[in-house]
Amino acid sequence: MRMLVVSDIHGNFTDSIMEYASSSDLIVCLGDLINSGDYNEECFEFIHRLASETRFLMVPGNCDTDCFQTFLNKNDEISIHRDVKDFNGHTFAGFGGTIDLISHVRALRAYFLSDSEGLLDPISSNLGNSSTLQNLFDIIGLEIKDGCLTAIPETLTLVKKWEKLRPSCEFQDCEIRDFFIKEAASSDIWILHTPPFGFPGSQRLGGFSIGSRGILDAIIALQPMLTISGHIHQTGRWKLGTTLCLSAPAMRNNFAMSITIDSRQEIAFEIIELK
Numbered sequence: 530m531r532m533l534v535v536s537d538i539h540g541n542f543t544d545s546i547m548e549y550a551s552s553s554d555l556i557v558c559l560g561d562l563i564n565s566g567d568y569n570e571e572c573f574e575f576i577h578r579l580a581s582e583t584r585f586l587m588v589p590g591n592c593d594t595d596c597f598q599t600f601l602n603k604n605d606e607i608s609i610h611r612d613v614k615d616f617n618g619h620t621f622a623g624f625g626g627t628i629d630l631i632s633h634v635r636a637l638r639a640y641f642l643s644d645s646e647g648l649l650d651p652i653s654s655n656l657g658n659s660s661t662l663q664n665l666f667d668i669i670g671l672e673i674k675d676g677c678l679t680a681i682p683e684t685l686t687l688v689k690k691w692e693k694l695r696p697s698c699e700f701q702d703c704e705i706r707d708f709f710i711k712e713a714a715s716s717d718i719w720i721l722h723t724p725p726f727g728f729p730g731s732q733r734l735g736g737f738s739i740g741s742r743g744i745l746d747a748i749i750a751l752q753p754m755l756t757i758s759g760h761i762h763q764t765g766r767w768k769l770g771t772t773l774c775l776s777a778p779a780m781r782n783n784f785a786m787s788i789t790i791d792s793r794q795e796i797a798f799e800i801i802e803l804k
């Protein structure tokens with residue numbers, strides 16, 4: 530089986546992907562078709578064109594708005610979000626969107642504050658002088674007082690500031706984990722927008738992963754053969770026990786991925802550079 534993986538398109542609906550579409554048995558799209566708020570008809574036309582070439586499955590990304598999710602609900606045959614579908618001798622399960630932002634912010638606050646060994650050293654390191662780290666601290670409610678990192682209490686005003694930053698499509702980690710464990714336990718290929726927590730390359734400022742702990746727990750519990758995720762806009766490969774976790778590059782940067790699974794269930798992948 531040859532799969533064409535497109536992810537994180539962010540409005541780059543380039544025609545050059547079509548030459549790879551017809552030679553694939555399956556096209557999977559990992560979401561983030563648009564930039565938040567930039568929803569347009571061009572996006573739906575692009576999906577319909579891909580879906581007319583061969584079997585097509587997709588999940589939404591965190592940038593895909595409510596109206597996009599309504600489109601997916603109406604097009605059940607292509608949506609694999611919170612769903613399980615059989616194809617070509619494999620059972621696919623999917624979960625789109627990303628982790629709940631407020632839980633992520635709370636974990637990030639704890640991560641910086643618990644660094645009692647000073648390993649991250651946000652105060653004296655170069656990071657501490659950078660305006661990007663300062664901006665992050667302003668958003669998540671941390672401040673440096675008398676050379677010591679402290680948390681601003683979680684008041685309603687602070688939570689309201691976080692609420693404004695919530696992505697269009699987010700889920701609690703426990704919700705994601707429960708879906709796989711309760712409804713997709715026998716699936717062998719997972720189609721995801723967000724990678725598992727700790728995935729190489731998923732670490733952002735300060736080294737904290739933007740992956741999902743719910744996905745990580747579910748992979749460890751169920752050990753599917755393969756997971757494919759996007760969101761971090763870079764190619765990556767991670768082995769978690771017997772599970773191969775792949776991260777697809779961003780089509781926004783003119784890249785796609787091709788994955789082949791042979792009759793012995795050997796998995797190979799290559800990166801496609803689009804013209």
Ligand SMILES: [Zn+2]
Nearest residue numbers: 537561590760
């Ligand atoms: Zn993206």
Ligand SMILES: [Zn+2]
Nearest residue numbers: 561590591760
């Ligand atoms: Zn994303």
